[in-house]
Amino acid sequence: MHILILGAAGMVGRKLTEKLVRDGRLGNRDITRMTLQDVVAPAKPAGASIPIELVTSDFADPKTAAPLVAHKPEVIFHLAAIVSGEAEADFDKGYRINLDGTRYLIDAIRAIGGGYKPRLVFTSSIAVFGAPFPDKIGDEFIHTPLTSYGTQKSICEMLIADYTRKGFLDGIGIRLPTICVRPGAPNKAASGFFSNIIREPLAGKEAILPVSEDVRHWHASPRSAVGFLVHAGTMDLQAMGPRRNLSMPGMSVTVGEQIAALERVAGKNVVARIKRETDPVITGIVSGWPRDFDTARALKLGFTTAEKTFDDIIRIHIEDELGGKFVD
Amino acid sequence: MHILILGAAGMVGRKLTEKLVRDGRLGNRDITRMTLQDVVAPAKPAGASIPIELVTSDFADPKTAAPLVAHKPEVIFHLAAIVSGEAEADFDKGYRINLDGTRYLIDAIRAIGGGYKPRLVFTSSIAVFGAPFPDKIGDEFIHTPLTSYGTQKSICEMLIADYTRKGFLDGIGIRLPTICVRPGAPNKAASGFFSNIIREPLAGKEAILPVSEDVRHWHASPRSAVGFLVHAGTMDLQAMGPRRNLSMPGMSVTVGEQIAALERVAGKNVVARIKRETDPVITGIVSGWPRDFDTARALKLGFTTAEKTFDDIIRIHIEDELGGKFVD
Structure with missing residues (x-):
């Protein structure tokens, strides 16, 4: 099985890569090849026995997606994004990467045709929701984002659901809680x-x-976030019906x-x-x-926190x- | 006041044009100029004393929007769309017109700058919702469209809310009920x-x-639909806050x-x-x-049916x- 990770150099991408390399498999299938893409060079995990290709490219470039999917990876983890603060400060860059980039990707998948229908796991965000909220945000609460980042994430959820419905790919979008404790240097983001x-x-x-x-x-831990991604990459997606996006437990x-x-x-x-x-x-x-959230649907579909x-x-x-x- | 109607040759566009020409004003302001655009030549209303410019152009063409907004119309009614059945049958055409066309429009508005911030009234649709539903769909029910048309309408709602929030335009999206009785020849649409x-x-x-x-x-009558558009073109939009899209009464x-x-x-x-x-x-x-819908918010904001x-x-x-x- 060939796995492509977009945005592999980010915190979640690195942790997901490490887990997949350590396990050597996703679900019950051996991983035979991995492609790690990011705008900065992703690190090659130490001691990996699986062939790993590193790709440095700009997700907002219309030419980036086609060569990445040309070898027909069976599972694509799409973590590529610029974060909320940057998408708010640079309006055009936010739309180019967080919206246009995703469209280039799903159109490149569709263009391959011939029955190619990869699983696409998309990391969405609780930023798709905007106040005022109920005490707990349930699975049927409207998206009224108050940031361009949240708008872009919600639009990508819609696109992935529609491309899935049309049979061009097999998509799922998972809205991650705020990741805590985030490792690394103190972050200047408001969160x-x-x-x-x-x-x-x-x-x-x-x-x-x-x-x-x-x-x-x-909140959810980085370990939980990786667990959600692995479950999204292996679970029976038919059980979701056409509603392919959901809030993760936290x-x-x-x-x-x-x-x-x-x-x-x-x-x-x-x-x-x-x-x-x-x-x-x-x-x-x-x-x-x-x-706060009521994530009944995710829990029923087998998503659990660590x-x-x-x-x-x-x-x-x-x-x-x-x-x-x-x-x- | 200069009014631009996009998709003016459609049924709702024609009826809106007739009403505006008959009234000679929108709210308390005289209409001094109208521009009617569609992919087929819009008809010039008989006996109009207001200067009316007719434009035949393809809304999906990236070059269409700029000249239409170059004269800075104060109010833009955006009714341009291909319908549900056609958007489902021709996937690319649906996205080109119903999504890309709208982005070209709002980016052309933004590109003018210099304080230009027109009111943009967008006709959305109850197709943004997808079963299963509650008995009545309320103002905070999630969008899970089951058609590409509904997906495109929901995405445009998101974009218009975000462009409004950023101060590039002053937008409102109204989700029209199924229009009944629709005049003209029997329609092959499922509805x-x-x-x-x-x-x-x-x-x-x-x-x-x-x-x-x-x-x-x-359902709502064509007369109600025109009434909703006129109200959306004249009401105090600040009262809506950042949630700029809503389901119309029916x-x-x-x-x-x-x-x-x-x-x-x-x-x-x-x-x-x-x-x-x-x-x-x-x-x-x-x-x-x-x-069925609970349209409490629209009723509170003064939208009423005929x-x-x-x-x-x-x-x-x-x-x-x-x-x-x-x-x-």
Whole structure:
């Protein structure tokens, strides 16, 4: 089985690649070949025995998609996107990459024809939803995004459902929760603090909390995100019918509950590294974000998180990113 | 005030043009100029004193939009589309006209800049919804279209909301009910019979009813459709906030109720011209269509229908299309 990962150099792409290389298979089929694409060179996973081709190309270029699908990968993970903040700051770039790029891809798949109908797993986002919300956002709640990024993700969901309905591909779109704890350097995105306040104190560094502790948000660990992608790549998609996009399970917690979990897992010294500096701009942005979901459909379709509590989310970070240790 | 109508040669476009020419104004502003565009030459309304420019052009051509908006029309009614059946039969043509054409238009508006921010009234459709439905489809029900046409309409709604949010234009999308009674020749569209069974018998001709009498559907008269467009062209759009698309009011009736109304308005002889010939294909298609709506938001925003009963819908047809007479 040949797997293509678009946007393979991103955090989720790297973790998905590592998991697939480690397993050597997707579902019950051996992986015989992988193609990793991104706009910056994706890293070749160490010790991979599967032949891996690395492709550096611009997803917004109309010529990018055709050679990537020419060898007819059976499963395509489409993680390529520019993030919310950049799509908002550069309107044209956002539409070029997040919308046009996806159209080039699905049209390139369709152009191959001859019965080629790959599974296409698309990472959508809870940014497709815009306030005001019900207490829990259910599987039939309207998309009224309040960002260009959310608009582009929702449009791609629509396209993938229609191309699937027409038999051009076999698509599924999964709306990932905010990934927490996001590894790497502190992120300047408005959502960055949800991870910063856990990751930085565990590394012995200070972190700024710019909102009040009663702010509630929707989280899943990187391990869960990879698990969702693998399940989307292997499950029976016929069971979904024509509604091919859905919100993934996650955990709704307040910032106060995040901090309490950090104290339980890592102690008072670590928590003391969180500094409160209210930022009215970030507070305003975050007030328009989803807080909680009812993901009955995803659960019924077999999507499950790797964590049961926010304590688990912190432990997963310590295990997967910190080699089991943190700075007390 | 300069008004541009795209898709002016269609049934709703013609009726809107006639109304605007008759009134000479939109809201409290005199119309000083009109531009009527369509892929076939739009007819010049008889006796119009307003200068009217007729443009025959292909909405799917990337060069069509710029000259149409170059003179900065203050209000643009965007009715240009190929219909559901054709968009389903010709996939590429549907996306070219119903999606790409709209993007060319809004990008041409944006390219003018310099504070140009026209009101854009977009005709969307209840085809953005796909079964299964609740008993009444509310203002927050998800779009899961089951046709390419519905997909394209929903995507255009998203784009217009985002371009509005970014300040490039001042948009509103209105989802029209099925227009009944549709004037003109019997329509081969799957929905054609809803109008055929009223219009043809009133003209002394037979009509085929291909579904059972308990089929329920959502209707509004052509007069209501024009009223919705005029209201959308004049109302205070700030009151809508960022959710710029909404379902229009209509009337939910069964085919049996349509026929009972026809008998009340026109008598037994007319009703006797309806022949029952069940068509399982049409029955299947129609079973996936919306039946009833809760349009609380549109009603609150001042959208109203011209009819209170289905009897009124028939009387409007007799008044507006048949000069007050029908064949007994």
